[in-house]
Amino acid sequence: MQVREVEIVNPTGLHTRPGNRFVKKAKEFASEIHVVKGEKRVNAKSLLTIMKAGISLGDKISIEADGQDEQQAVEELAALIASFTE
Amino acid sequence: MTALKGIAASPGVVLGRVFVYTMPRLEAVESRCHACHRCAWFGCEAGVEVGEGSVAEAELKVLHDGIAAARDQLENLVERVRAERGDDLAEVFEGHLEILTDEGLDEEMSAAIVERKLCAYGAIREGIEHQRNEFLALEDEYLRERADDLADIGRRLLYATAGVPFMSLGDIPEGVIIVARDLTPSDTAQLDPSRVGGFAVETGGRTSHTAIMARTLELPAVVGCVGILDAAQHALEGKGELVLDGGKGEVVFNPSDAEITQFEQRRAAYLADREAMLALASLPATTRDGQTVMLGVNIGTPADASAAIPWNPDGVGLYRSEFLFMDQPTLPTEDQQFKAYATVAKVMKGKPVILRTLDVGGDKPVAAIPFPEEDNPFLGWRGVRMCLYAEEGNQGVLRTQLRAALRAAAEGDVWVMYPMISAYEEVLAIKALLAEVQAELHAQGKRYGQVKTGIMVETPGAAMIADKLAEIVDFFSIGSNDLTQYTLAADRGNQQIARCYQTFHPAVWRLVAEVIKAGKARGIPVGMCGELAGIEEAALPLLGLGLDEYSMSAQSLPRIKRIIRAASMDQACAAAQAVLQAHTAAEAHAVAHAAMRAVLE
CATH class of the missing domain: 3.20.20.60 (Phosphoenolpyruvate-binding domains)
Structure with missing residues (x-):
C-alpha cells in the first residue's frame, strides 16, 4: 500500500467541480483508493462520500492506494490536488 | 390587476407574458407503483408487499433502466451546456452525472428494494432523501447547499425512471416571465437570458441557489413570493401579462396602462443607471x-x-x-x-x-x-x-x-x-x-x-x-x-x-x-x-x-x-x-x- 499526505490549497476544497475531477482521476486506476481526513476514511472513487467528508482549504489529508498501480495512483492524485486553483 | 410582494432577489424591471412552469404529475408512478408504503408524495396508496424474488428483480431493472435514462439525459445536457454556457457550468452537471452513477448510491437504493421491499420509486426517494439529509447536517455552508443538487438529481431520476419527459426551460417561448414554485439548478441552467425576461417563484430567500443564479445571469427575479402560482393561474384567464421589479420585489399581474407606464419609466431609469455605474x-x-x-x-x-x-x-x-x-x-x-x-x-x-x-x-x-x-x-x-x-x-x-x-x-x-x-x-x-x-x-x-x-x-x-x-x-x-x-x-x-x-x-x-x-x-x-x-x-x-x-x-x-x-x-x-x-x-x-x-x- 502507498500513502501520500497532501494539503488542500484551493479555496473550495474537494467540492463539486474539483471533487469531480479528483474522483474521475481516481477511477482511472485499478487500485483501491481511500482518502483519510482525521477520523474519516472514505472511498476516493465516490464523489458523494468525498463531498460529505467536507475536505476544504487548509485540510491535511492522506491518499491511500492499494493495488497494482498504487504508486502511480498516489503520485498523480497528489499532483492533481496541488494543481487545483479554484 | 393583482399586486404581490416577495423578496427582491435580482434587480431589473421587466414586462412580459406569464409562463407558468410546473412539473407534470407522475401518473406513471401512481398507476404502476404497487408496493411502496412511502409514496404518499406521489399520491400512491400502500399496496401489495414486494417479496418474491421476481418482483424485486423487476424493480431493480426499473431502477437501473431509470439510472441509464437519466444518465443519457445528463450527458446530453452536459454537452449542450458546454456549448452554450461554457465549461464551468458544464462541470456542475458532470458532477450530477458522477453522483447519479455513484456506486454507493446505487447500492443503497438496490438494498432498499431487495431488503426493505420498496419499489424502485420508493427506493430512489429514500436514497436521495437520506443523502440530502447527510449534506444538510454538514458544518460547511457551501456543502449544505449541495443538498439542492441532490434534490435536482433525484427529480431527474424519478422522471426518467417513469419515462415522463418534463419540459425543458430551454424551449419555452420568447419574451415570457416564468412563474414557478421553485427552480432547480438544472432549470436555471437551461434558461436562456436572451429569451426569458425574468422569473418569480414561491419559495427561496435572497441567498438561495435560485436567487444567486438570477444575479449571475442578470435576470430580474423575485423569490419567496407566496401565492404567486395561484395569482398567475388566475391572470392567465385574462390578458396574462406581468410586470416585475426585481430590485423592489414587486410583481403586478395584468397591470393597468398607468401601471405599465410607471414600470416602463422605472425600467428606463434602472437601465440607464446600471449602464453608467458599470x-x-x-x-x-x-x-x-x-x-x-x-x-x-x-x-x-x-x-x-x-x-x-x-x-x-x-x-x-x-x-x-x-x-x-x-x-x-x-x-x-x-x-x-x-x-x-x-x-x-x-x-x-x-x-x-x-x-x-x-x-x-x-x-x-x-x-x-x-x-x-x-x-x-x-x-x-x-x-x-x-x-x-x-x-x-x-x-x-x-x-x-x-x-x-x-x-x-x-x-x-x-x-x-x-x-x-x-x-x-x-x-x-x-x-x-x-x-x-x-x-x-x-x-x-x-x-x-x-x-x-x-x-x-x-x-x-x-x-x-x-x-x-x-x-x-x-x-x-x-x-x-x-x-x-x-x-x-x-x-x-x-x-x-x-x-x-x-x-x-x-x-x-x-x-x-x-x-x-x-x-x-x-x-x-x-x-x-x-x-x-x-x-x-x-x-x-x-x-x-x-x-x-x-x-x-x-x-x-x-x-x-x-x-x-x-x-x-x-x-x-x-x-x-x-x-x-x-x-x-x-x-x-x-x-x-x-x-x-x-x-x-
Whole structure:
C-alpha cells in the first residue's frame, strides 16, 4: 500500500467541480483508493462520500492506494490536488 | 390587476407574458407503483408487499433502466451546456452525472428494494432523501447547499425512471416571465437570458441557489413570493401579462396602462443607471488632474467579497471579522478563521485585504465571550482592549486570530488593523504579540506570510497623537462613526440626542485632517472605513485633505468614483478648507454639497 499526505490549497476544497475531477482521476486506476481526513476514511472513487467528508482549504489529508498501480495512483492524485486553483 | 410582494432577489424591471412552469404529475408512478408504503408524495396508496424474488428483480431493472435514462439525459445536457454556457457550468452537471452513477448510491437504493421491499420509486426517494439529509447536517455552508443538487438529481431520476419527459426551460417561448414554485439548478441552467425576461417563484430567500443564479445571469427575479402560482393561474384567464421589479420585489399581474407606464419609466431609469455605474467599474478613481485614490469595500463574509467583484474594488478596506464570532455559541477555530480569511484574500487576487481584529463590546456582545455589566460599554471593555493583555483573559482570542491572519497572508495581501486604540503602548504590545505569534508559526514549520500592521483611528486620543503613532504602524484607517461619537460625546444609537451626532461637525473634520497630515509626514497610507467615506458630499473634502483610501459598501463605489473622476485637486482642496473653516456642521455640509454640485455639472 502507498500513502501520500497532501494539503488542500484551493479555496473550495474537494467540492463539486474539483471533487469531480479528483474522483474521475481516481477511477482511472485499478487500485483501491481511500482518502483519510482525521477520523474519516472514505472511498476516493465516490464523489458523494468525498463531498460529505467536507475536505476544504487548509485540510491535511492522506491518499491511500492499494493495488497494482498504487504508486502511480498516489503520485498523480497528489499532483492533481496541488494543481487545483479554484 | 393583482399586486404581490416577495423578496427582491435580482434587480431589473421587466414586462412580459406569464409562463407558468410546473412539473407534470407522475401518473406513471401512481398507476404502476404497487408496493411502496412511502409514496404518499406521489399520491400512491400502500399496496401489495414486494417479496418474491421476481418482483424485486423487476424493480431493480426499473431502477437501473431509470439510472441509464437519466444518465443519457445528463450527458446530453452536459454537452449542450458546454456549448452554450461554457465549461464551468458544464462541470456542475458532470458532477450530477458522477453522483447519479455513484456506486454507493446505487447500492443503497438496490438494498432498499431487495431488503426493505420498496419499489424502485420508493427506493430512489429514500436514497436521495437520506443523502440530502447527510449534506444538510454538514458544518460547511457551501456543502449544505449541495443538498439542492441532490434534490435536482433525484427529480431527474424519478422522471426518467417513469419515462415522463418534463419540459425543458430551454424551449419555452420568447419574451415570457416564468412563474414557478421553485427552480432547480438544472432549470436555471437551461434558461436562456436572451429569451426569458425574468422569473418569480414561491419559495427561496435572497441567498438561495435560485436567487444567486438570477444575479449571475442578470435576470430580474423575485423569490419567496407566496401565492404567486395561484395569482398567475388566475391572470392567465385574462390578458396574462406581468410586470416585475426585481430590485423592489414587486410583481403586478395584468397591470393597468398607468401601471405599465410607471414600470416602463422605472425600467428606463434602472437601465440607464446600471449602464453608467458599470461603465465606471472598470475605470480607476483618478481625478481630472491625475491624482488616484483607492476605493475599497467593507465586507463581513467571504460571500460579500465575491458579491463585490463586479464593482471592481481596489481591495477590502474593512473586513469585519466579528461576523464569524456572532453566528455561533463557541469561538471560531483557527482553521475556520483561516479558511474565511484565505478565501477573501484569494478572491481579491493580490489586492489588499484589511482585516480588523475582533471588535465587540458590551453593547454588541458575542455568545462565546462573557461580558461584565458596565455602566458605559462604549467607553469600556471593548475592541482590542479586551484581548490585548494576558490579564484580560482573552489574549488567546487575539493570538488565534493573528495565527489565522498570518497563515492567510500566504494566500494574498493581508493587512491587520486593531480597533479602539487610545494609547501608544497598546500598539507596542500588539507588535510584541504579533512577533511572538509569528515566531511560533515559524517554529512549527507552518506556512504563513507577512502582514502590515495598522490601527483604527477612532478615539480623539489616538487622533491627537497620530504623529507619534505613525512612527510605529504601517497604515491608519479612520473609523469615522466612532470618532464622531467620541469627539462629540454623542451616542450614535440614542435617538434623543440624534441631533448631537453630527457627521459634518468641523471638530471631527479637523481631527481627520490632523490624522491624514500625520500619516503623510511619515509616508504611510491613510484610509477611512466609516460611513463618511461612502457619503457623496464628503468625497471632495476628504480628497482635498489627502485621504489615500476610501472604504464603503460595494453599491456606493461607483457614486463616489463618479465624483472623484469629475474633480480636480484644486477644487477638492478648496472644499476641504471650506469645511475645516465652517462654524457649524450645517455650514460644513452646505459648502461640501455646493462643491460637489459644481464638480458634477
